[in-house]
Amino acid sequence: AIKQCDVYIDGVLLPEPYLPTRDTQQTMAQERCGTVDLEETLVPYGEVFLMGDNRPQSFDSRAFGPISEELIVGRAFVLLWPPSAWDLL
Numbered sequence: 001a002i003k004q005c006d007v008y009i010d011g012v013l014l015p016e017p018y019l020p021t022r023d024t025q026q027t028m029a030q031e032r033c034g035t036v037d038l039e040e041t042l043v044p045y046g047e048v049f050l051m052g053d054n055r056p057q058s059f060d061s062r063a064f065g066p067i068s069e070e071l072i073v074g075r076a077f078v079l080l081w082p083p084s085a086w087d088l089l
Contacts, residue, residue, distance in 0.1 A: 001040040002062070005033035007051070008040075023056055035062040048072070 001007075007014040026032040033055040043049045047066040052058025061067065079087045 002033070002035055002038035005029050005036055005055075018053055019055065020053065023054070026056075031056055034058065038062055041066070046070075 001011075007016065023032055029036040034057065035055075041049060041061075043066045046069055048069055049061040049066045051062065052060050076089050079085055079089060
């Protein structure tokens with residue numbers, strides 16, 4: 001679920017320190033996250049719910065719902081941003 005731009009998984013607030021401050025410091029909720037509120041969504045087994053970190057402009061599962069894991073063709077292997085946190089995953 002999303003409540004006033006905050007993401008909840010199984011009723012627990014998801015900390016998201018990776019979101020850019022240019023977005024999180026916006027005073028208008030729509031400019032801060034794009035989708036201000038979203039009802040709780042059940043993600044079926046074998047599917048994933050994707051959300052981009054550019055929340056105001058990301059076209060992701062908030063718009064089209066969960067997708068099959070079989071559609072994922074890549075795997076993240078390195079953390080590049082911020083530079084002070086570069087690391088292998």
